[in-house]
Amino acid sequence: MTTVPPLADADSRPDTAGIDLRGVVKQYGTQAALRGLDLQIRDGEFFCLLGPSGCGKTTTLNLIGGFVAPTEGEIWIQGKRVDQLPPHKRPVNTVFQSYALFPHMSVLENVRFGLKMDRVPRDVSSERAAQALGLVGLEEFGSRMPAQLSGGQQQRVAVARALVKRPAVLLLDEPLGALDLKLRQRLQIELAQIHRDVGTTFVYVTHDQEEAMSMADRIAVMNGGRIEQLGTPEEIYRGPVSRFVADFIGDSNFFEATVEGAVAQLPDGSRVACAGGRSGAATLMVRPEAIVLHGGDGSIAGHVVQTSFLGSYIRIAVETPAAGAPVIVALRDGAAVPALGEGVMLSWTAADGVVLEPGPAA
Amino acid sequence: MSSDAGTATAARAPGERLPRLASALGSYVGFVPAVLLLGLCFLVPLGIVVCYSFWDTVDYAVVHDWTLGNYRYFFSVGAYVSTMWATLWVAVLSTVIAIGLAFPFAYWLSRYVPRKIRTPLLVLVIVPFWASYLLRVYSWLTILGEKGVVNRFLHWTGLTSHPLGIFLYDRPAVILVLVYLYFPFGALTLYSSIERFDWNQLRAAMDLGASPLQAILRILVPQIRPGIITAVIFVFIPILGEYLTPQIVGGTGGVMIGNLIVNFFQEAEYTRGAAISLLVAGFIVVLLFVFRKSLSTKEAYGA
Amino acid sequence: MAHDVEVLSRGARVARALLNGYALAIYLFLFAPIVLLVLFSFNANRYGTFPITGWTLEWYRAAVSDYQVHGAVTTTLKVAAQVTLISAIVGTAAAFPLVRSRLPFREGIRIVLILPIMIPGLLIGVSLLVLFVSTFHWQLSEETAVIGQSVYTTPFVILLVAARLQGFDNALERAAADLGANTFQRLRRVVLPLIFPAILAGALFAFTLSLDEFIITYFLIGANNTLPIYIYTQIKFGITPEVNAVASLLLAGSLTLLAVAFALPQLVRRARRAVMRVTTA
Incomplete structure (x- = not known):
């Protein structure tokens, strides 16, 4: 750019x-x-x-x-x-x-x-x-x-x-x-x-x-x-201010969440990091390239349902009980790519977990 | 469909390997009736009229002596020549008025009318065009005549005490009715060329500083010039051969060249009538030839 | 975009309002004479014009019981039927080579085929008069009028059918050939059914034109009268309500035909669908 x-x-x-x-x-x-x-x-x-x-x-x-x-x-x-x-x-x-x-x-x-x-x-x-x-x-x-x-x-x-x-x-x-x-x-x-x-x-x-x-x-x-x-x-x-903006600009993953401080609780009970700014029911938005495949504090579990090689990056779709739709993750080329069906742990930094007003799950 | 019928014919490329000559000849067969009808009953008679115009009439019989006498006669009678000029004038004036009235109408229809009701409104313009030509001329008698609507109205308002004849039986009445008759044609032709115009161009012109009128004159009009010329020609040509309108509403003051032609033929002066017909036809052919470029269907600024 | 045309300044809004009024005036101009003509045919006073003194069907009664009108109507319909048949056949046949074959002088041929529409009918009338009367010494009759009118109406059929053929998808015919249909079968089973609405519309068009045709008929019909010729001979003596009534009937006839011609392609399609439903059920 x-x-x-x-x-x-x-x-x-x-x-x-x-x-x-x-x-x-x-x-x-x-x-x-x-x-x-x-x-x-x-x-x-x-x-x-x-x-x-x-x-x-x-x-x-x-x-x-x-x-x-x-x-x-x-x-x-x-x-x-x-x-x-x-x-x-x-x-x-x-x-x-x-x-x-x-x-x-x-x-x-x-x-x-x-x-x-x-x-x-x-x-x-x-x-x-x-x-x-x-x-x-x-x-x-x-x-x-x-x-x-x-x-x-x-x-x-x-x-x-x-x-x-x-x-x-x-x-x-x-x-x-x-x-x-x-x-x-x-x-x-x-x-x-x-x-x-x-x-x-x-x-x-x-x-x-x-x-x-x-x-x-x-x-x-x-x-x-x-x-x-x-x-x-x-x-x-x-920092999109709404789900509409987040959806319109770039790719994004949405989670239904209950936010308290810098922690969001997802439907499956897992607790992940978020930027906060609002408490109670909310939508959590995470960009695909902000997600890393390392387990640790505040991560969610899932398994890979699709991997696609898109040239400059590799896109994988992960099915998880934490979200209604498969979570999209963008891996930089050269990163280790998990196999189809493999279990993975997804996490992100607090700043990348953008909290938006609650809306219907995608 | 049975599958073997399909495979049997699939081998030869359909319609393309037929013997060329036979198919070429076969494809022209369709022209035969048209050639008979339009050739024998249109081109041949026109040719005969051409010959007649150069032949002589002796004792009401046509003799095959080549002469320019019929033309000389026409131009020697002052009344005929002045009728010819009057016909040209009436045709020019009616055409200009009809097209002049049609342009704002076509502009209105294509610019201000919502797309959905454009076609119905256009059909509404054409409907009178398909009502009998004779009736459309005749209907003006009920308006312009001595007991017509206009005179009744003037009498009723007290403006006149006697019916006035000025509305009928003269050139203005002829021009009015001709404009009435040919307006739909002008409107239709102009509309179909304005309709394709990209109105963003008018916005662009105004955006670049042109006033609305400047934008119309410099951007719209030059681009629809072929349409305007087509409209002018197709209104002008039939008016040259008008007979009925001057006959019904023109009286003695509104005579046009068509009336002269009919008179000559009704008095069996075929060669003289043929000469005048040929003058009219020749004039039309010249017009069509001069404007043939505008009448061809090619795009004006094609890519 | 629907709102493209919005204009800003007061001047432009005024211009728009003026144009709306202008268009209304144009429609009045176009329809007033015809509407008045029909109106006066129901008017009780016998001058065939204002004032309206009451409503009556008297003039229609007089018109339909007039033997001259009867004769004129019969002649008109006979002539129109023949003209329609001739121009539908000749016009459809000519449209095929015009669109499909590689013609030398295509533009020239096209112009000759279209010329009868462009030149004044008066010239067609007089040239055929010269041919029939002065060259062949024939007696003028209904038949000579039929020929004259056909010269004028056939080009319209050619134009309509040619336009339909132009838009015809050649792949359909190739597909038929591929499935084993010969030239005749392709024409009969694929091409003609698809261009049939255009032929029918052309025929109706020719019929309407023939009903209303005046100048060619005037020269060529001799002692007979078609309806327009009858009306013309009557109005030489001025406006009468009977003529208004006859005129209104003729008007109604041609407008009905025109409406049918416009609606026809749709009707044909619908009828076909209905037939399909019945036959496949």
Whole structure:
């Protein structure tokens, strides 16, 4: 993961230079797409809105872009209230999911379109368009038509077209969704580089947790029209605040538990280590790579029902009376792999046993 | 199915190893009736009309002397020439109005109407199109006529004391009814090309600073140009050959070239009628030829 | 996305409201004349227009007992039946090579086949008139009108059936061949049943077009009258409620046929399923 280190002071007050959503509600008929959203995005940050479809992330993006009006609340960009402004009067540009390149214009004309709308003189606009194409590595392609480009190239034209206007904020609506995995990974690196080069605020919508983790400075995990958790990728991965977040980001094992201090009692009576923070009935979450196969204090017993070699690691499934579903353990390649059916003891450190609100066993 | 029947035929690749020539000839057999019908009863008569237009009429009999006399005659009569120009004008004006009315409608239908009820609303537009053509023209008599709805209404409101004839029997009435007749065609054609438009492009244009009107004119209209041209041509061509509309609502002031053609044929002046028909047909062929690119079904910006 | 089209500014909302109103006006424009025509056919006053002085079926009674109307209806149906038969057969036969064989000049042939739809009916009428009367010296009759109308309706059947054939999965026919069906059996058992709805729709279409056709018939039918020709000769003398009634009946006829043509593919499918259920039970 090549993430840029998060911007330092997390407790600084909302930056007037960034984006500020205050109590935003969006209602479609009787259906609420957003239920009271408060969100500050800092200037220059690579910000990800992450969540399953229907969680409100695209609505949030459309609200910032001006394609949708809020039912309630205010939207501020760089200290200016914008929620009543149409899209073409906001300092914001968008990279659309389908790219929305104009098929009847050449690549250069596409990139220059926004400048033409601003009545930028032709020589200046040509130069800036060429610059923008250079930024995405397509300076040679100006005279091509969009239909003559590959999907990845079209995507980069869409980025250049949006960036050429030097917006305060660039909105990206699942811009890599239509591409295959290899290309997606390459463009993730490129987008992060472009972000560092231009220093513009990026607001990036995706349902792909890996994409969000690899690029974002901060992530807002959304669910049911609310922000479930906001933080750096690492904070969210290590300390998910809910079962939903834990489940959505990375693989996880869940146990029904009764927590007392730093000890959790599982259904089979075994007592294991946990981070605490809550007592009584709870759900205990442990990441597969945090589990070790050594018995000792606070471990649970089980037997191996499946082992799979997955290249960079080996995944084993362990059936145990302590959990409803088989517990998934990720072993680093090179570790001793138990045989199928072999009995094993599972344990983890207290910090890795995350305690969440109780929920139905998986 | 018995299994040995399957294995017996599986060996030869089905339909592909048949003798090529026989199958090729066999596949053309289907054209025979169509060639007979459309060849003998469509192309041949058109050819005869071409010949007639260059032949002479002596004492109501057609003689096979090649001449340009029929054309010369047509262009020598001022009333005919002015009718020709009037026909062109009426056709242009009706087409422009019909398409002009159809564009906002098609835009509305494809942009603002929920997908579920789009098809019913579209069918609703086409329904009058399939009601009898004659009836659709005739129905305007009940509205525009001397005792028609418009005059009754004016009389009732006290605006006029006598029925007015101005609504009927002149060019405006002809244009109104032609617009009525061909609007559905324009709407249907425009809708089918706007429907495929990716509305995100309009959003992208506005996102890049275009006003809504700029976005429509610079992004939507250029991309549906082939659809617009198709609509224009398919509305314009039949209007050139209109007979019934000017006959029923046009009166003496609304005569079009179709009425001239019918008159000539009804008076058995076949060669002169043929010449005028050929003028119209020739004009149509030229139109189709000039715009053949827009009428071909290929994608405009294909990958 | 259903909410894609939401617009922000007041101007855009006004534009949207205006367009809604505009569309409503368009529908009024399209339907008012036809609705009024039907309305006046039930109106008691004998001018065939406003004011409404009461409701009556008198004009329908007069229309159905008029021997001229009887004759016109009979002629219309006879002509339409023949036109339907000819264009269904000729059109279906032509659709196959048009879609399936490697044709030289395919575009040219396609254009000739479609041309009768594109050029004004007036030209078809006069050119056939010249052929029949001036060249062959035939007597104009129902039959000449049938030929003229078929020239115009056949291309519609070709288009409909060709469209269905285009979407036809060739693997089905290969599968039939693989299972031992010869060319005729494949046509009879696989292809025709599958494109039958399109043929039926085309036939109904041709029938409707024939019912309503005016200009070609006007030139070619000679002394006979079809319903549109009869109505035309009547309205030369002005609007009468009887003509309104006849017109409404013709309208009802063609709209019913159109509705059937639209619903037909579904009906055929359902009927087939019912038959299957009975035969397999």
